[in-house]
Amino acid sequence: xxxxxxxxxxxxxKIGQSMTLQCTQDMNHxxxxxxxxxxxxxLKLIYYSVGAGITDKGEVPNGYNVSRSTTExxxxxxxxxxxxxxxxxxxxxxxxxxxxxxxxQYFGPGTRLLVL
Amino acid sequence: LAKTxxxxxxxxxxxxxxxxxxxxxxxxxxxxxxxxQQFPSQGPRFIIQGYKTKVTNEVASLFxxxxxxxxxxxxxxxxxxxxxxxxxxxxxxxxxxxxxxxxGTSLIVHP
Numbered sequence: 001x002x003x004x005x006x007x008x009x010x011x012x013x014k015i016g017q018s019m020t021l022q023c024t025q026d027m028n029h030x031x032x033x034x035x036x037x038x039x040x041x042x043l044k045l046i047y048y049s050v051g052a053g054i055t056d057k058g059e060v061p062n063g064y065n066v067s068r069s070t071t072e073x074x075x076x077x078x079x080x081x082x083x084x085x086x087x088x089x090x091x092x093x094x095x096x097x098x099x100x101x102x103x104x105q106y107f108g109p110g111t112r113l114l115v116l
Numbered sequence: 117l118a119k120t121x122x123x124x125x126x127x128x129x130x131x132x133x134x135x136x137x138x139x140x141x142x143x144x145x146x147x148x149x150x151x152x153q154q155f156p157s158q159g160p161r162f163i164i165q166g167y168k169t170k171v172t173n174e175v176a177s178l179f180x181x182x183x184x185x186x187x188x189x190x191x192x193x194x195x196x197x198x199x200x201x202x203x204x205x206x207x208x209x210x211x212x213x214x215x216x217x218x219x220g221t222s223l224i225v226h227p
Contacts, residue, residue: 042203043217090159107159
């Protein structure tokens with residue numbers, strides 16, 4: 001299994017441009033997440049999904065959109081890039097087999113985004 | 117949000133035991149405590165998880181007192197490769213599933 005894969009690894013965007021960060025997992029996990037991590041800080045949840053067709057906002061959803069048409073894929077869309085979105089973006093997945101149990105999350109390698 | 121508090125940084129030397137304590141005063145009855153490790157330029161990696169008392173695996177031990185308001189991650193005989201940021205997660209957020217990563221504890225192991 002490849003686990004969680006993310007593309008691209010690095011991207012430079014101009015202000016106002018748009019892009020999609022791709023995330024794919026091959027573990028048949030129901031739950032998927034998008035986080036951003038600013039330098040020296042912890043991870044902040046942007047959006048999450050509990051299954052195909054279901055998404056919900058996390059702590060910092062403004063400026064982002066997601067979709068979950070399949071179990072495997074959970075792309076993150078930036079419509080109008082702003083310098084404040086310069087960050088490292090991590091995608092994660094978890095099986096979430098039992099309510100109440102904080103399931104182990106498996107993280108991708110991250111996408112480093114620079115908005116100029 | 118389910119908040120946790122842990123030291124921002126710690127220093128240690130190779131071969132020593134390191135204990136990192138995390139407080140999670142508002143942890144819910146059903147929630148577990150989970151610890152992750154993150155190396156520079158990588159995503160976090162699961163280390164250990166527990167509900168109460170003591171849990172041990174090949175990487176670390178986790179001690180959780182009866183009131184579950186705190187937990188201690190214990191790394192035996194650390195090496196340089198244990199230099200990383202360690203995050204404590206104290207469960208879910210209210211009725212929704214929003215795992216909360218704080219700033220973590222930056223552990224630096226010196227030769």
